[in-house]
Amino acid sequence: MIDRERLQEMLHLAPFHRWLGLEIAAWSENGIEITMPWREEIVSNPMVGSAHGGILASLVDLTGLYALLARGAAAKATADLRVDYHRPATSGPLTAHGQIVKIGRQISVAETRIVGPDGKLVASGRGAYFS
Numbered sequence: 001m002i003d004r005e006r007l008q009e010m011l012h013l014a015p016f017h018r019w020l021g022l023e024i025a026a027w028s029e030n031g032i033e034i035t036m037p038w039r040e041e042i043v044s045n046p047m048v049g050s051a052h053g054g055i056l057a058s059l060v061d062l063t064g065l066y067a068l069l070a071r072g073a074a075a076k077a078t079a080d081l082r083v084d085y086h087r088p089a090t091s092g093p094l095t096a097h098g099q100i101v102k103i104g105r106q107i108s109v110a111e112t113r114i115v116g117p118d119g120k121l122v123a124s125g126r127g128a129y130f131s
Helices: 005-012 017-019 053-070
Strands: 022-028 031-036 043-045 077-085 095-103 107-115 121-128
Touching: 005 022, 005 031, 005 053, 017 053, 022 053, 031 053, 053 077, 053 095, 053 121
Parallel strands: none
Antiparallel strands: 022 031, 031 095, 077 121, 095 107, 107 121
């Protein structure tokens, strides 16, 4: 298992991840919790004030990937991603909870649930990652 400091360093290697403000809040052998502060730049519908679905999909994808990396899995790239949107994300911070489903030799799988500051489910999804 990778320690929190190293995992945070890995997460911040990509400028996009730094721009999102992603932080490792908690991690264990079976999963991870990543937080993302609210940014006005992620709003795609100004009438509702809701976050763009692509940002939420990115958070699902990254949280699944880093759940696997935290465990020491050799996850390298996304093979498949499915996202369900349950309600508009209209404020933050957003918290993503990622859990490992399976670590495989060629493909590993993780699930993620994103909740808003009120604890209500905003989006969920499952990613498959090449090993």
